Amino acid sequence: MLKRPDSPQAEAEPGRQPPAGTGPGAPVLDVHDVTVAYHRRTVLWNVDFTLQSPSLVAVVGPNGAGKSTLLKAVLGLVPLASGSVRFWGEPLARCRRRVAYVPQRESVDWDFPVTVRDVVLMGTYARLGWFRRPGPDEHRLAQQCMEQLGIAHVADRQIGQLSGGQQQRTFLARALAQRADMYFMDEPLAGVDAATERVVFDLFKQLHAQHKTVVVVHHDLRSVPEHFEHVLLLNTRVVAFGPVQEVFTPQNLQQTYGGRLSALEQVAEALRRTEKTP
Amino acid sequence: MSTWPVVPAEPIPLQPTLAPRSLGRLGLAAAALLALLLGGPSAWALGWIGSWPGPLAAIAWSTVGLALLCNTACALLGTFLVLRRMSLLSDAISHAVLPGLVVAFLITGRLDPWAMLAGAVVVGMLTATGVQAVRQLAQLADDASMGVVYPVLFALGVVLLSRYAHHVDLDTDCVLFGLLELAALDTIRLGTWELPRSLLTLAPALLGVLGFLLLAWKELLAASFDPAMAAAAGLRPRLMHYLLMALVATVAVASFEAVGSILVVAMMIVPGVCGRLLSDRVTGTLFWAVLVAWVAALWGYALAAWFNTTVAGSMAVAAGVVLVLVVLLSPRHGVLVDAAHRLGTRLTIAGEDLLKWLLKQEPGYERLDSAPQGSVPPAEAACVPRKHCLEHLGGRWQARLVLWLLGRRGWIEQAWDRVCLTPAGRRRAWHLVRAHRLWETFLEEHLQLAPDHVHEPAEQLEHFLGPGLQQELEQQLQRAYDPHGRKIPKQAEEH
Numbered sequence: 001m002l003k004r005p006d007s008p009q010a011e012a013e014p015g016r017q018p019p020a021g022t023g024p025g026a027p028v029l030d031v032h033d034v035t036v037a038y039h040r041r042t043v044l045w046n047v048d049f050t051l052q053s054p055s056l057v058a059v060v061g062p063n064g065a066g067k068s069t070l071l072k073a074v075l076g077l078v079p080l081a082s083g084s085v086r087f088w089g090e091p092l093a094r095c096r097r098r099v100a101y102v103p104q105r106e107s108v109d110w111d112f113p114v115t116v117r118d119v120v121l122m123g124t125y126a127r128l129g130w131f132r133r134p135g136p137d138e139h140r141l142a143q144q145c146m147e148q149l150g151i152a153h154v155a156d157r158q159i160g161q162l163s164g165g166q167q168q169r170t171f172l173a174r175a176l177a178q179r180a181d182m183y184f185m186d187e188p189l190a191g192v193d194a195a196t197e198r199v200v201f202d203l204f205k206q207l208h209a210q211h212k213t214v215v216v217v218h219h220d221l222r223s224v225p226e227h228f229e230h231v232l233l234l235n236t237r238v239v240a241f242g243p244v245q246e247v248f249t250p251q252n253l254q255q256t257y258g259g260r261l262s263a264l265e266q267v268a269e270a271l272r273r274t275e276k277t278p
Numbered sequence: 279m280s281t282w283p284v285v286p287a288e289p290i291p292l293q294p295t296l297a298p299r300s301l302g303r304l305g306l307a308a309a310a311l312l313a314l315l316l317g318g319p320s321a322w323a324l325g326w327i328g329s330w331p332g333p334l335a336a337i338a339w340s341t342v343g344l345a346l347l348c349n350t351a352c353a354l355l356g357t358f359l360v361l362r363r364m365s366l367l368s369d370a371i372s373h374a375v376l377p378g379l380v381v382a383f384l385i386t387g388r389l390d391p392w393a394m395l396a397g398a399v400v401v402g403m404l405t406a407t408g409v410q411a412v413r414q415l416a417q418l419a420d421d422a423s424m425g426v427v428y429p430v431l432f433a434l435g436v437v438l439l440s441r442y443a444h445h446v447d448l449d450t451d452c453v454l455f456g457l458l459e460l461a462a463l464d465t466i467r468l469g470t471w472e473l474p475r476s477l478l479t480l481a482p483a484l485l486g487v488l489g490f491l492l493l494a495w496k497e498l499l500a501a502s503f504d505p506a507m508a509a510a511a512g513l514r515p516r517l518m519h520y521l522l523m524a525l526v527a528t529v530a531v532a533s534f535e536a537v538g539s540i541l542v543v544a545m546m547i548v549p550g551v552c553g554r555l556l557s558d559r560v561t562g563t564l565f566w567a568v569l570v571a572w573v574a575a576l577w578g579y580a581l582a583a584w585f586n587t588t589v590a591g592s593m594a595v596a597a598g599v600v601l602v603l604v605v606l607l608s609p610r611h612g613v614l615v616d617a618a619h620r621l622g623t624r625l626t627i628a629g630e631d632l633l634k635w636l637l638k639q640e641p642g643y644e645r646l647d648s649a650p651q652g653s654v655p656p657a658e659a660a661c662v663p664r665k666h667c668l669e670h671l672g673g674r675w676q677a678r679l680v681l682w683l684l685g686r687r688g689w690i691e692q693a694w695d696r697v698c699l700t701p702a703g704r705r706r707a708w709h710l711v712r713a714h715r716l717w718e719t720f721l722e723e724h725l726q727l728a729p730d731h732v733h734e735p736a737e738q739l740e741h742f743l744g745p746g747l748q749q750e751l752e753q754q755l756q757r758a759y760d761p762h763g764r765k766i767p768k769q770a771e772e773h
Binding site for chain 1: 361363417493494495496497499500502503504506507509510511512513554557558559560562563
């Protein structure tokens with residue numbers, strides 16, 4: 001349903017490849033030696049990885065491993081104790097509009113008196129610049145994004161009256177309306193229904209087909225091999241980073257989760273399954 | 279010819295069906311009552327003040343006008359504070375600006391409004407930053423860090439005032455309650471115009487607020503709803519936060535002398551809360567907030583004139599009264615409408631249970647239910663004494679209401695002291711039987727519940743299974759019999 005080849009976005013976007021301002025050979029995302037500390041507790045230690053080309057990246061690790069903090073640090077939302085982050089070879093300040101962030105669903109007040117349409121329109125705000133209001137173009141774009149995520153029928157509902165899955169879709173539609181080249185999503189699949197999960201995975205695929213980069217904090221290890229290209233195993237430090245086939249191994253997972261991983265066996269099985277299928 | 283009962287495919291809304299239209303009307307009635315209760319006294323107050331002798335009325339209008347300016351500015355800013363869940367910050371800032379005022383006075387040596395404003399804004403920002411710093415450094419919750427910062431600053435202001443400036447007319451009582459009564463008399467000559475001096479601070483403050491909202495609307499909206507996303511998108515939520523704080527400090531100081539901090543705090547919080555109860559959009563919330571602030575100003579002035587008491591205090595009290603009315607009567611989130619909805623659902627369920635019970639009292643029911651399809655004559659309508667019905671319903675006032683509502687829907691007829699199902703009521707009852715048995719069967723087949731455990735949940739859910747859900751259930755079931763061995767009535771083909 002999502003992969004309509006005639007969707008306007010699919011036609012419009014490839015024209016922007018490769019994005020302007022990209023240095024030749026500059027990596028898409030370069031996280032260099034990032035350390036983040038809250039008070040005296042270090043949350044991220046020397047996190048260092050480089051993404052050479054657009055990809056679907058899953059960030060996985062146990063609770064408290066600093067997954068959400070990593071996204072916030074990369075986006076400049078928490079101060080870095082050390083290190084630097086570069087997008088397409090440039091600092092974030094010069095390419096904010098090409099980066100979209102989807103925070104955790106619980107991070108906002110869903111009683112806030114706005115409709116789904118209002119929230120999705122917020123995705124267009126950054127491009128508009130100061131003092132300008134969303135016009136017909138922005139409304140059309142918002143409508144299109146809502147249709148793509150299957151929430152157009154609740155467009156004028158106050159956001160508190162949505163189901164969890166619909167709320168998550170609203171957030172994703174807002175990110176889509178930002179027309180970014182890189183998306184950072186914090187647990188977009190936490191607590192959503194099966195239908196929304198399908199829609200979200202389809203969205204990942206579609207974005208990837210348009211050479212976008214999608215970095216997802218993810219908790220369901222079993223779906224990693226099927227839906228992601230790269231994986232970052234994180235537990236305060238980077239345990240491993242690379243293509244899923246090479247890095248997503250039981251040994252690495254054991255190292256990431258310590259002895260606490262109950263799903264380990266299932267993952268190993270999932271891996272065996274995906275090895276057989278192609 | 280007779281058949282085993284087939285449930286007709288009449289549409290059944292998923293919502294409880296007994297009294298939905300009257301509930302919609304109830305929302306409208308609440309709105310009308312609220313409009314009457316807010317508009318009536320306001321109109322009376324306008325007429326009463328208008329009937330005063332000329333000069334007195336002129337002073338009254340000018341006082342109310344000043345209050346409207348102040349209340350509008352406070353309501354607009356306050357709505358955002360309420361939506362951002364930081365209403366207490368208005369309280370904090372409006373108190374904490376006192377040392378700023380005193381220091382500005384000590385530096386300039388006179389009561390210069392611009393210097394005082396600057397001093398107040400600086401301290402207002404310090405409060406906002408201080409609250410954040412205390413929260414982060416001492417790891418306190420928001421309310422605790424505010425509670426730490428502003429009494430200290432306010433007390434500092436009082437200490438400075440009594441040590442260095444006790445001879446000045448910077449009276450702490452005046453800071454709290456203001457002197458709105460005299461604000462209209464304290465005039466200043468500007469060309470040919472004789473204007474109240476407070477107008478020169480209140481009008482620019484209101485213009486500043488309006489300008490801020492118009493120019494930075496989308497940034498403020500994004501920053502208020504989702505600061506993290508706004509920051510990532512470069513929408514400067516932190517800047518918006520400090521601009522908002524600066525404006526709160528400005529409005530607080532501009533309104534200080536005229537209306538006092540009690541009214542400022544009341545007008546920053548109460549209208550925003552009322553607005554949120556009356557609307558589910560930000561613009562609507564702002565609109566209602568301003569309207570509530572105006573009503574409170576008018577009522578408060580009339581109240582003060584009637585009882586010959588403080589104007590600012592009366593306005594704050596009036597705001598409280600308006601809040602109570604809105605909480606009770608809001609058509610969307612009001613206490614009364616909520617209670618009516620709950621009552622409606624309860625009556626619907628009781629009524630539907632009574633329909634089923636009446637169906638089972640009919641002499642043909644057992645035969646009809648256990649016989650093979652198409653072999654039994656239709657049940658003749660059997661009537662039940664009204665007394666038994668009331669007993670079955672529990673016999674309270676709600677029981678009579680249920681019978682009355684069922685009669686109005688055309689599901690039962692009441693003749694003499696007997697109650698009979700109408701054909702429409704019988705169809706409705708069979709619908710419920712179908713929903714009940716479908717659900718029982720589903721619970722047993724798919725959730726492996728024991729047959730003696732399925733009745734209770736089905737009894738609850740039968741009232742909420744619409745035709746769509748019924749069909750879906752039916753498709754998932756393998757048997758046409760419920761766990762007690764009774765047939766599940768089929769739904770008729772739609773024509």
